Amino acid sequence: MAEDPSGGPVRFQNRGSRPMSGPPVVPRYPSRVDLHTHSRRSDGVLEPQALVDAAAAVGVRVLALADHDTLAGVRELRAPGQAELLLELVAGVEINSVASGIDRLWEGELHILGLGVDLDDEAFEAALDRQRESRSIRFGMIVARLRELGLPVDEGAAVMRNSPGSSLGRPQIARLLVAAGHASSVDAAMQTLLARGKPAYVPRYGLGPREAIDAIRAAGGLPVLAHFADGPSRRALVAELASQGLRGLEVHYRHFDAQTVADMAALATDLRLVPTGGSDYHGDVETYAEAHASLFVPDEDAEAMYAALGRQPVEPAVGGASS
Ligand SMILES: [Zn+2]
Numbered sequence: 001m002a003e004d005p006s007g008g009p010v011r012f013q014n015r016g017s018r019p020m021s022g023p024p025v026v027p028r029y030p031s032r033v034d035l036h037t038h039s040r041r042s043d044g045v046l047e048p049q050a051l052v053d054a055a056a057a058v059g060v061r062v063l064a065l066a067d068h069d070t071l072a073g074v075r076e077l078r079a080p081g082q083a084e085l086l087l088e089l090v091a092g093v094e095i096n097s098v099a100s101g102i103d104r105l106w107e108g109e110l111h112i113l114g115l116g117v118d119l120d121d122e123a124f125e126a127a128l129d130r131q132r133e134s135r136s137i138r139f140g141m142i143v144a145r146l147r148e149l150g151l152p153v154d155e156g157a158a159v160m161r162n163s164p165g166s167s168l169g170r171p172q173i174a175r176l177l178v179a180a181g182h183a184s185s186v187d188a189a190m191q192t193l194l195a196r197g198k199p200a201y202v203p204r205y206g207l208g209p210r211e212a213i214d215a216i217r218a219a220g221g222l223p224v225l226a227h228f229a230d231g232p233s234r235r236a237l238v239a240e241l242a243s244q245g246l247r248g249l250e251v252h253y254r255h256f257d258a259q260t261v262a263d264m265a266a267l268a269t270d271l272r273l274v275p276t277g278g279s280d281y282h283g284d285v286e287t288y289a290e291a292h293a294s295l296f297v298p299d300e301d302a303e304a305m306y307a308a309l310g311r312q313p314v315e316p317a318v319g320g321a322s323s
């Protein structure tokens with residue numbers, strides 16, 4: 001397992017100005033729901049099937065695979081001839097939208113999850129393909145910048161660029177930097193080299209928040225604002241996104257402390273947004289089981305998501321006893 005030099009939680013995942021130093025969330029029961037995970041098809045570490053197996057093994061019944069800008073992992077898992085999954089798989093994506101003109105945002109981005117999108121929507125796939133193309137260009141520019149800095153990772157990067165349908169991002173470059181001995185951990189590589197303002201930073205191009213919301217809705221999905229801990233202090237911004245079609249708010253996010261979860265839940269209720277939650281598991285610093293131990297996503301989040309999508313899970317995976 002990678003060492004975290006700060007000794008604390010992975011700071012790169014605490015996106016926003018709100019400190020997460022309060023008492024942690026204490027799970028009321030082991031979560032059966034996780035609506036935010038990543039696989040190797042974007043910047044996660046595990047193969048999609050290994051992620052599903054790890055989640056099912058600790059009791060997860062509803063899992064959203066929400067890779068950045070790609071549905072490749074979900075398609076593989078649902079392909080004909082694949083073994084039957086031991087949980088309900090929700091087709092998801094995460095779009096790191098470029099929020100030009102909105103100040104005081106982490107990296108100038110708002111991350112929008114699209115839950116329950118239609119895998120066969122061609123316009124959506126075309127939009128994701130453009131996103132991946134712009135990621136690939138950015139990836140190449142960062143690798144070139146690192147070479148100029150005397151921190152070459154070209155060989156590993158070339159291998160990664162040869163994987164169709166997958167999304168490239170900075171965590172993959174960070175892992176190459178660690179493997180080459182240029183950084184002590186993924187988090188350290190992010191903070192010293194790859195984050196905005198650091199020597200190898202290259203700006204992102206792609207969909208804005210409104211465009212991401214529109215694209216997800218047009219593909220039948222639920223657009224959810226991910227891990228935006230500043231939401232309670234920036235209610236007007238979240239309300240504006242809601243007026244533009246945002247339908248959910250990630251309340252039960254693994255890296256939020258208990259007070260932040262409570263404040264986000266109140267905001268979701270106030271703005272009539274569907275509360276969701278998840279681990280945002282990538283796999284750099286812990287196993288899925290270790291991440292899951294500190295995750296609490298109530299069953300009600302999955303029920304609310306399915307209700308908002310106008311669907312039922314194929315099997316009543318959670319909360320189905322009363323119906
Ligand atoms: Zn994100």
Ligand SMILES: [Zn+2]
Nearest residue numbers: 036038094280
């Ligand atoms: Zn994520």
